[in-house]
Amino acid sequence: MAYAEFNNIPNVQTLIDLIVQFAQANGWVVERNTLAGANRTATVRIPGISDYVHLFNTDQLSLRSRISIGYDGNATPALQPLVSPRDISSYELTGPFPRLKLFSNGTAIHVAVAQAVAGEYRHHAFGVLEKAGAYAGGTYVDGTYWARTGGWRGVLIPNGNNVVLFGNNFNGTGCGHVRADSIEDNRINCYHQLCNYFGGSLGVEGQAGSGVGSIYQATTSDSYDSMWLGYVLAGADDNTFSGRSVFQPIHLTVRRPGTTPYLSPIGQVIGLRACYMDRLEPEQEVTIADETWVVFPWLRKLAMNDRTDSPPASGNYGWAVRKS
Template sequence: MAYQTGTAATPDQLLDALRVFAVANGWTQLNWAPSGTGQELSLSKGGHYVHLRSAFDERLRSGYSNVTGIFLTASIGWDNAQPWNNQPGIILNTSSQIEVCGLYEVSTSNPYHLFSLSGPDMILLVAEVSPGIYHHLAFGELEKHGVYTGGLFVSGAYGSDGYTYTYSGFTDYVFGYNVDHHAGLPFNDYKYYGQNFIRADVDGFDGWFSVCSNSPRTGKRARALFEAGQNSNNSLGRMWYSRVPNTLNGVSPMLPFYLFVERPDTYFSPFGYTPHLRYLNITHYSPAESFTLGAEQWMAFPAHSKNGKSGVHGYAVRLIP
């Protein structure tokens, strides 16, 4: 694996750091050019294509709020004559509009952490956008259950505005409970519509699944660890959370992010998981703290802000395999 840390003052600088880092770790740069208020970047590796765009106080399209940060999406092909947001098989919603996730609320001084993992490939960017507040974006391939076309994922913040962290209306009541304050956690599916995506060729469909609890943006739904609901029986993540850290020794075991795709009978089948990125209750960890488990070394981050909007929900990324 490779690891790099630094500080960026603008979304352009943050995206450029990711670009140089990704290319140095085996990704091919397909495009790097001015675009709107920022830069657009397209990368490929192993038949996977991801597209990123920095922005300053700009919105992606109608339906999105203005943001300062980085948009992230993906496609199933590359056309050199087309911009980042019009690539073959790009992530579209049921109204044929582009969908993205990303890293938002970038400020004038953003310490960042970049990780590159292999077997399977993954790039993770985590930025401290304000003191104690961490946002992420990630892309790469899942460890697959079975053999199929696809496996690419893109993960980041759920939306482009503040209500994703604070709204507690009827359909988003999950934020009303302290146990559920895990804004920004990779692959959260408690969000009603979802804006993390995985590609799969399943049941004759070759395209993008929205990781969400209901009403998938792409028309196809995938699930992960967390979901809405007022009792732990509805969510693997809730049951896991209630049992960590271990009350006997204070250790907090990690749990890979498992992904499941919906089948025509409405049941879900195991699809894959993230071996290098795992859920972690960070009660006993500080943000960006590294720790050792046997021969492995990991680094912990809060889903948003420790004991803030994400409580002690967090994740860990592999530093030394």
């Protein structure tokens, strides 16, 4: 495990540079880290373990990522060989950023960005899963895609574009990707959308889920995993040992071909757990045996409501990230 913290980051291009330096210090090879005006493009990987992960910005609102299986140092992220279908984005960023907290756990990097609005955060995650079984792939990227204006319903609007890490969403905008090949299913160089939604046809992309989503989605999804958060996290503070939330692992599954959404596990996100923050505060450190975890809200620890342009909020839903 490794941890670093930075204060008063002025802009997104500096944010990316700090992430890349941190990744390099923790085993990732930097293929490029270039700046053109106010836009930075970086590519990192763990040779022999990960695919290529691209971190870049084209404005001051978004930290973007893609995965590619091949690499061309002269090409943009979108034009890389065997690249994931679309940008994923941690959005809307509001800088300058008072704090940046970076966590490295094995092959996983977690980025927690405190926003200029006090108590509000965005998250960005990339790395390689702790795999379930042997297959080509395991590299993932994801981010918090959440606009600051509009109507809200619970944590996510089921047909909208609001996305938390590994979250449930019907719309591809903002959803991350994980690579997981399956020779038996004729899926080679295959990316699965981290949308947690297994309805409808399989489509061109694969579909991956984790169970992370709102109570609304947890009770209507046809994935057995997606029942997990609404019931488990809401009752996770019923912990008779300490009264604090149980930290729940993030297990990813992919949908297999066929009319029935059969699922196969592909692995677990290292060093990241879902938690309920009713008895916890943002950036609080929690010690469990010889481990230290830091908790953050998915977005902001604030009551959710459906009023248009109400402050972005994710209630008591949160992340716990292992620090040491």
